[in-house]
Amino acid sequence: MKLNFLGVGTASATKIYHTCFTIQNNNEHFLIDSGGGVEILTNLKKMNIDISGINHVFLSHIHIDHCLGMLWFLRKRNWQSHDGLLPLNFYGSKKVLDDFKKVMQVLLKKEFAKTGTLINFHEISDGQTINIIGLDFKFLDTHAKKDEMFGFIASDGHKKVAFVGDEILKNELYDTVRDIDFLMLDALCIGKENKNVLHLRESLEDFLTRTQHSSVKTASLLAKELNIKNLILFHTLDNYKLRKFRYKNEAKKYFNGKVFVPNKFDKINIL
Numbered sequence: 001m002k003l004n005f006l007g008v009g010t011a012s013a014t015k016i017y018h019t020c021f022t023i024q025n026n027n028e029h030f031l032i033d034s035g036g037g038v039e040i041l042t043n044l045k046k047m048n049i050d051i052s053g054i055n056h057v058f059l060s061h062i063h064i065d066h067c068l069g070m071l072w073f074l075r076k077r078n079w080q081s082h083d084g085l086l087p088l089n090f091y092g093s094k095k096v097l098d099d100f101k102k103v104m105q106v107l108l109k110k111e112f113a114k115t116g117t118l119i120n121f122h123e124i125s126d127g128q129t130i131n132i133i134g135l136d137f138k139f140l141d142t143h144a145k146k147d148e149m150f151g152f153i154a155s156d157g158h159k160k161v162a163f164v165g166d167e168i169l170k171n172e173l174y175d176t177v178r179d180i181d182f183l184m185l186d187a188l189c190i191g192k193e194n195k196n197v198l199h200l201r202e203s204l205e206d207f208l209t210r211t212q213h214s215s216v217k218t219a220s221l222l223a224k225e226l227n228i229k230n231l232i233l234f235h236t237l238d239n240y241k242l243r244k245f246r247y248k249n250e251a252k253k254y255f256n257g258k259v260f261v262p263n264k265f266d267k268i269n270i271l
């Protein structure tokens with residue numbers, strides 16, 4: 001199992017694209033979220049991931065930095081429609097799928113009328129496990145505060161990776177992810193200097209509470225408390241030249257396990 005990062009940024013990021021990655025098993029890819037724009041197509045190409053080879057996609061929630069790239073992905077995939085193209089399996093909660101179908105109706109209708117939609121929608125529910133690309137995905141309600149959001153635990157039978165969306169990890173999931181091999185956590189920034197970057201009038205702490213995001217410190221303390229083996233920090237601002245180095249150093253102050261701070265185009269082998 002491998003993670004391929006097409007983007008790692010929060011909504012305000014402009015250089016590292018928004019949250020978007022594939023989980024790869026052998027030669028198959030499962031696309032997780034899509035970032036916010038057409039850059040998804042550029043980034044898939046740069047990572048040598050063939051768009052017509054992606055037959056499974058998942059949207060965690062309907063925020064522009066996670067779902068709008070899917071429109072470009074679907075449009076491009078449909079354009080490449082040919083006899084050998086398999087139907088696309090599209091996973092999400094009922095609310096996410098209902099909302100995204102409305103967006104598709106308005107923005108993709110004509111394109112899709114030409115060739116047929118070739119999409120099978122799969123409504124997922126809390127606790128449901130589905131085998132996708134040869135891996136078990138247990139889908140989870142993340143108990144997000146801003147909007148309904150789902151994540152999952154992916155397992156290859158040896159290692160487990162948890163993706164819990166882009167809000168601070170909620171108490172309801174502590175026991176679910178405790179002791180896990182790899183945990184992906186939202187980590188927007190490292191500290192007070194980001195107040196200027198974000199042009200905040202309120203305190204950084206108030207901003208993080210209101211937006212339900214984490215600092216690297218908060219995420220790392222949670223990872224320590226929950227005995228996580230490997231921590232993956234993503235969904236970040238893109239303003240640091242030395243972001244990877246500085247985020248890692250900050251995390252190491254609070255967490256003893258291995259820390260990954262991926263940039264776009266980075267890969268993480270889940271071993």
Ligand SMILES: [Zn+2]
Pocket residue numbers: 010011019063065066166235
């Ligand atoms: Zn986000």
